[in-house]
Amino acid sequence: MHLKILNFLMTRVIFxxxxxxxxxxxxxxFSPVEPQNTTSISADIAEIFPSATRLGPVDKKIAVTPVYQxxxxxGYVFESDDFTNxxxxxxxxxxxxxxxxxxxIITGLKILNHHEPIFLHGLxxxxxxxxxxxxxxxxxxxxxxxxxxxxxxxxxTYFDGITRATISVLVVNDTIIAxxxxxxxxxLSGFVAPSNFVVDPDFFEKLSFEQLLxxxxxxxxxxxxxxxxxxTQSESSTLTNTIEKxxxxxxxxIDLYFGFANIPIVGKNLLGQTEYQRLLESLIPGEHALMVLxxxxxxxxxxxxxxxxxPSRLSATQTALPVDMRDVDFYSYFNPRFALEIPDYNEIKxxxxxxxxxxxxxxxxxxxLAVNYNQSFLSKKQHNFxxxxxxxxxxxxxxxxxxxxxxxxxxxxxxWLQRSNEIIILCIYLIALTLIFIKQETLAKxxxxxxxxxxxxLIFVIGFIGFYSQGQLSVVNIYTxxxxxxxxxxxxxxxxxxxxFILWIFVFISLFLWGRGLFCGWLCPFGALQEIMTLIATxxxxxxxxxxxxxxKAGQKVxxxxxxxxxxxxxxxxxxxEQLAEIEPFKTSITLNFVRYWPFVLYAVLLLLLSLKIHKFxxxxxxxxxxxxxxxxxxxxxxxxxxxxxxxxxxxxxxNKKCGIDAIKPTGAIDYSECIQCLECVVVIESPKLCVVNKxxxxxxxxPIKVLNCNQ
Numbered sequence: 001m002h003l004k005i006l007n008f009l010m011t012r013v014i015f016x017x018x019x020x021x022x023x024x025x026x027x028x029x030f031s032p033v034e035p036q037n038t039t040s041i042s043a044d045i046a047e048i049f050p051s052a053t054r055l056g057p058v059d060k061k062i063a064v065t066p067v068y069q070x071x072x073x074x075g076y077v078f079e080s081d082d083f084t085n086x087x088x089x090x091x092x093x094x095x096x097x098x099x100x101x102x103x104x105i106i107t108g109l110k111i112l113n114h115h116e117p118i119f120l121h122g123l124x125x126x127x128x129x130x131x132x133x134x135x136x137x138x139x140x141x142x143x144x145x146x147x148x149x150x151x152x153x154x155x156x157t158y159f160d161g162i163t164r165a166t167i168s169v170l171v172v173n174d175t176i177i178a179x180x181x182x183x184x185x186x187x188l189s190g191f192v193a194p195s196n197f198v199v200d201p202d203f204f205e206k207l208s209f210e211q212l213l214x215x216x217x218x219x220x221x222x223x224x225x226x227x228x229x230x231x232t233q234s235e236s237s238t239l240t241n242t243i244e245k246x247x248x249x250x251x252x253x254i255d256l257y258f259g260f261a262n263i264p265i266v267g268k269n270l271l272g273q274t275e276y277q278r279l280l281e282s283l284i285p286g287e288h289a290l291m292v293l294x295x296x297x298x299x300x301x302x303x304x305x306x307x308x309x310x311p312s313r314l315s316a317t318q319t320a321l322p323v324d325m326r327d328v329d330f331y332s333y334f335n336p337r338f339a340l341e342i343p344d345y346n347e348i349k350x351x352x353x354x355x356x357x358x359x360x361x362x363x364x365x366x367x368x369l370a371v372n373y374n375q376s377f378l379s380k381k382q383h384n385f386x387x388x389x390x391x392x393x394x395x396x397x398x399x400x401x402x403x404x405x406x407x408x409x410x411x412x413x414x415x416w417l418q419r420s421n422e423i424i425i426l427c428i429y430l431i432a433l434t435l436i437f438i439k440q441e442t443l444a445k446x447x448x449x450x451x452x453x454x455x456x457x458l459i460f461v462i463g464f465i466g467f468y469s470q471g472q473l474s475v476v477n478i479y480t481x482x483x484x485x486x487x488x489x490x491x492x493x494x495x496x497x498x499x500x501f502i503l504w505i506f507v508f509i510s511l512f513l514w515g516r517g518l519f520c521g522w523l524c525p526f527g528a529l530q531e532i533m534t535l536i537a538t539x540x541x542x543x544x545x546x547x548x549x550x551x552x553k554a555g556q557k558v559x560x561x562x563x564x565x566x567x568x569x570x571x572x573x574x575x576x577x578e579q580l581a582e583i584e585p586f587k588t589s590i591t592l593n594f595v596r597y598w599p600f601v602l603y604a605v606l607l608l609l610l611s612l613k614i615h616k617f618x619x620x621x622x623x624x625x626x627x628x629x630x631x632x633x634x635x636x637x638x639x640x641x642x643x644x645x646x647x648x649x650x651x652x653x654x655x656n657k658k659c660g661i662d663a664i665k666p667t668g669a670i671d672y673s674e675c676i677q678c679l680e681c682v683v684v685i686e687s688p689k690l691c692v693v694n695k696x697x698x699x700x701x702x703x704p705i706k707v708l709n710c711n712q
Contacts, residue, residue: 041067044097044110044112045065045067047108048108049074049108053068054068055067056068062078062082062182062186063078063082064183067099074101075102076100076183077097078097079098079112080093080176084174086174086178088114088115088168092114093114094111095113096109096111096112097112100183100188104180105137105138106135106136106137106176107136108136109132109133109176111125111132116128118164123164123165128168131162132172134160138157140177140184141320141321143155143310143315143324144158144322145309146160146169148309149304150304150312152302152312153315155368155370155382159173164470167415177324197360199396200395200397203264204264204268205265208269209270209341209343212265212266217263217391218266218270219257219387220256221257221258221389223385224252226251228254229243231385232383236375242371242372246298247296247297252296253296253297253298254296254385256292256293256367256369258367259290260291261276262279263361263395267289275339278334284413284414289328289352289353290316292351293342293345294345294347295343299347300347301314305327308329310326311351312370314369314370317368318365323353325353326351326352328351328417332420333420361391361395362391362393364388365388366388366389367387367389368384370384371384371385413495415497415498416498419469422498422499426499429464429465433457436453437518440641440682441640444686447683447687450679450683461523461524461528462529465499466590467593470499471499471500472591473500473507473519475563475628476578477500482567503523506523507519507523507629508632511629513638515634515677516626516629516632516672517672520619520626521678525590529589530611531611534660542612545613558622559623562627563624563628566580566583581624583624585604585618588603589608615661619661620662620674630673631673633672634673636672639672641681642686643668647693648665653684653691654668654680654684654685655668660678663675663676
């Protein structure tokens with residue numbers, strides 16, 4: 001009886017428990033809960049939003065993920081690759097995880113993926129992390145200027161760049177700002193989304209400068225000194241004094257003409273077809289060119305302004321967001337030419353506005369011109385004069401532009417234009433070097449001049465090609481090319497460094513003409529450093545070690561073994577191959593100027609010190625790049641190093657005394673796979689005073705002894 005009652009009670013209890021838990025069970029098992037709300041927060045997002053408790057679903061329109069603290073929206077996280085496609089020095093993008101709050105403040109950044117070689121195998125990644133951390137807690141409404149010399153503008157935010165990583169830093173900056181602005185325009189209040197208006201490419205009529213002004217295609221901003229003083233009289237006496245000094249010669253203060261020269265009706269009328277086309281070629285498709293002419297006393301760029309940088313005085317905003325303007329340096333090699341009669345001016349610049357910045361031509365643009373003044377001995381302030389303008393609606397077509405994935409930007413073209421001075425200087429040197437090789441016998445007749453030309457060349461290669469232009473070729477370039485051919489050749493990757501590209505083209509051609517000697521003896525910065533060490537050894541009378549022929553021949557094979565191992569390794573792991581390529585001291589000595597972790601520096605210094613005793617030790621026995629060039633240039637077409645019949649038999653002067661690299665065979669023939677074309681042997685042959693062959697020739701041979709016949 002008691003057992004039946006107990007069973008009955010247990011059944012009832014179990015039934016009640018099941019009944020009570022049923023709603024929760026049903027809800028847990030079958031309710032349509034969005035998976036993103038229950039997804040755990042990754043460590044990267046938690047670092048960007050420390051107080052986050054959950055993530056919302058990924059937006060269906062754009063690839064952003066909302067981040068919440070319980071029910072409160074904290075902001076959004078997104079990957080930059082979903083919004084931009086700026087190609088870095090490696091030929092690939094730098095993908096960054098970015099967080100912004102609901103006010104447009106950057107809450108944090110995290111590098112997800114990059115292949116920039118200067119950070120992976122040079123400076124290390126920490127400088128890159130330090131650079132992006134500068135953006136944290138800054139609003140995307142701020143105007144960011146990287147590595148500026150002139151920091152007088154108070155409405156700009158100045159960030160430190162990274163020495164020897166200028167290209168990568170600019171790519172990262174553009175990636176962060178452009179992607180963050182796109183997200184803000186779509187998701188945040190106070191940020192206006194892009195419109196559906198585009199410039200009508202066919203809208204054109206022949207107009208004079210006055211007609212362009214009248215129709216507002218070109219804007220005129222004029223502010224006299226009296227007007228400026230009236231606007232600022234209630235602010236500060238020091239400001240008014242500054243304005244009076246800036247325009248003391250006349251009543252003119254601000255007198256600017258400005259217009260977007262990339263708009264056909266403006267550019268074609270103003271510049272003419274030829275100059276207009278040149279302007280378009282200097283822009284990436286979708287970018288805008290703001291031309292500014294100044295007639296006033298107050299310059300819109302300071303004396304400290306550097307071409308191709310962001311101006312500190314002149315700035316622009318649109319819908320309260322900064323507009324990134326950067327000088328194109330359009331008139332660095334070309335004098336301004338106009339198809340119209342324009343007003344006299346004393347200053348002209350063309351500024352680039354990037355295609356991915358979210359700037360819209362049809363919306364109001366506000367130009368600001370800053371005047372700095374001293375409020376007191378310890379306090380500096382800035383006053384901005386503003387001018388708002390809007391282009392006429394007749395310039396635009398009201399249609400929704402086709403939304404296409406961002407295409408790879410031809411960054412290489414921009415870099416070639418920026419480094420045009422270096423390119424010209426390098427090309428002049430290469431032309432001169434070609435003439436030297438063509439006329440080497442004529443030059444070699446003058447021993448003193450040959451040595452002077454050689455010394456100047458070594459200094460130029462070390463200083464300009466090496467330390468300044470970073471034109472040190474590397475074995476990494478060889479297997480990068482091989483991998484590129486295997487995986488699908490993309491020439492834009494190689495065009496990103498114009499100096500390296502030009503040198504490789506020149507060296508490749510020269511290999512078939514003169515062999516490896518032209519590069520190894522006249523274009524390699526580290527090779528030139530070793531030769532300078534040899535010259536120092538000569539001055540200090542440090543006796544050189546002469547390597548025995550059998551050891552020398554065996555040592556030469558080492559660099560070929562290293563080349564094969566590196567190339568083979570590159571097909572297995574490019575990262576490992578780049579690490580093993582540290583057998584080359586080029587990065588430590590030339591790229592990083594010996595500022596590196598001490599074992600790398602010690603290795604490079606030891607190689608140079610070794611050159612005091614053994615001429616170009618690294619080049620002769622360890623250089624895998626030299627081995628690769630030697631293979632290609634083993635049989636040059638032009639073997640112009642003149643030899644004489646007596647060279648090698650009986651004369652061994654050049655081989656034993658003049659050829660420091662041991663590239664002359666016992667027979668007197670030149671080993672072009674090892675020769676660095678220093679021209680010392682040519683100098684000897686062309687000099688009657690130095691060449692001992694003539695001494696052999698002048699000696700009279702002894703007459704044969706006549707044997708007398710005693711029977712006669």
